[in-house]
Amino acid sequence: MDMAQMNIWEQLIFYFSENGLYIWSQFIRHFLISIYGVLFAGIIGVPLGFWISRHRKLADWVIGAANVIQTIPSLAMLSILMLGLGLGVNTVITTVFLYSLLPIIKNTYAGVKNVDKNILDSGKGMGMTKWQLTYMVELPLALSVIMAGIRNAMVVGIGVTAIGTFIGAGGLGDIITRGVNVTDGGAIILAGAIPAALMAVISDLILGWIEKKLDPTKNKRILT
Template sequence: MQAFINEYGGQILTKSAEHIYISALALALGILVAVPLGIVLTRFQKISSFVIGLASVLQTVPSLALLALMIPFFGVGKLPAVIALFIYSLLPILRNTYIGMKNVDWNYRDVAKGMGMTNLQSIFSVELPIAMPTIMAGIRLAATYVIAWATLASYIGAGGLGDLIFSGLNNFQPPLIIAGTVPVIIIALLSDFLLGLLENKLTPTALKQEVE
């Protein structure tokens, strides 16, 4: 065990850092695109089904096939991997943002309007905080997906813990497989825990008490 850590310890840390970088960047892009888009769709109901349906279709494409499709356009490396993972992160965040915003009681909107709030003020001060638990549930789900699928990014030269896993599979070295798999699980669990803390912080106190 000590010999294995001495030999591969540095590589495990480096690959873990690459994995986190790829996953975090893809998830951040997904949030930046899907949350505003989900909010906009609640104001344009006629196109909401088409846009969410398109996102659903994109997620049905096998992850390895989508990664391969990125190569002719973006080559190999981290860029195509981030773009592919970004596409996969869209649906859970977009769908949950749309559902969360759409399910906000109209009474809250009427109160905001009665207080003289503009549409944007109502969204940011009233609707978003109420919809936050649903939105964060989508982000937490997307984070789990992205971290898991990022292991396949090694097939197109993006690095990450997938390098250790597939190297172990190709060379029949179970310790390498475990060295790649365990950190992925830890990263996924840790990210879900941290996002849970963020969700708790962003959710209005009155709403949390109502749920309890």
């Protein structure tokens, strides 16, 4: 049967059957770009969140700067970074990194700031050093809030990665763009959009499950 004679769902199934490996490779590429950007943001954002929780006069400045980054349209951000980093994957990873900083820094700061002072006093009474209080008390208690920030960053990152196609980074955005550029390309657009949506939903569910598992109200082994 000719593609033109199929309905959109039949076209979609046909496109998947003919281009399954290509779609899968772009799916993996899209996921890796997203996760690398969020991972790098976590490496910088979590320590920065802890640092501003100890220097609260600077917290508004740091969070404000991250907020400013968030207000820049993603295409504009790609264009700005492209001037220095050029075309390709590195620019998109950097863009995801920048957009991921706000939720991670903000949630880390909020999680650490809201740790019960009585628990910290108990730790000090047990002779804990500042470093021990950080990784044995504050980090476990704030971890679920930090994970919520990473969860939000991941969902945002997956969306931002989709526009990486405009600078040659690949990913599922390539498939969506290909569908936009052809006549009756609705099925091709869906072939890129559905996996991207599933990636965001599944990532959100998995990270949400981890977030609940890390909830300190369900874990009584904090100071033991």
